[in-house]
Amino acid sequence: MKKLMVFIFVILSAGVCIAVPKADVFGMANAKSYTLILNVEEAKAENLTFTQNGQDAIFSTADKSQAHQLYKKYNPKCAILTFDKGEYNNILNYLKIDAKSTQKVENMQILCAYTSIYPEYRVVENKKVNVQMAIKEEEIICGFPMIMTGF
Numbered sequence: 001m002k003k004l005m006v007f008i009f010v011i012l013s014a015g016v017c018i019a020v021p022k023a024d025v026f027g028m029a030n031a032k033s034y035t036l037i038l039n040v041e042e043a044k045a046e047n048l049t050f051t052q053n054g055q056d057a058i059f060s061t062a063d064k065s066q067a068h069q070l071y072k073k074y075n076p077k078c079a080i081l082t083f084d085k086g087e088y089n090n091i092l093n094y095l096k097i098d099a100k101s102t103q104k105v106e107n108m109q110i111l112c113a114y115t116s117i118y119p120e121y122r123v124v125e126n127k128k129v130n131v132q133m134a135i136k137e138e139e140i141i142c143g144f145p146m147i148m149t150g151f
Helices: 002-019 040-045 064-074 085-095
Strands: 033-039 051-053 056-061 078-084 101-105 108-113 122-124 127-129 131-135 139-144
Touching: 033 040, 033 064, 040 056, 056 064, 078 085, 085 131, 085 139
Parallel strands: none
Antiparallel strands: 033 056, 033 078, 051 056, 078 139, 101 108, 108 131, 122 127, 131 139
């Protein structure tokens, strides 16, 4: 009986692991655009239209599926998602973050934080940081692990 209980527990545990996919930044709803920083060779191999900056290829699209496939295939240096400003609370709730640091720069607020949803991070002032948000008058730009294209 004990072996049967252990077997059932193992099967149920495996089912839960399979049924709950790991979240990622592309699970957030309502992004207007997606920008990836790939290397030039990867962008050329995919026949993408991109802006070159040294060995980096800056590729932008409104196609979530295309951006997500490229993200999974190439693990880009940076992923940037743009949202309407009204999505602020939805973004914070999805990422499960509290602001680590905020500062006002020109006409926007810059937030730096950590989320377990994005696997990579930088250490800033002895704290893990892997999401940077620029909250502007009309939109929010979210960079993972940071915004590398300007605000």
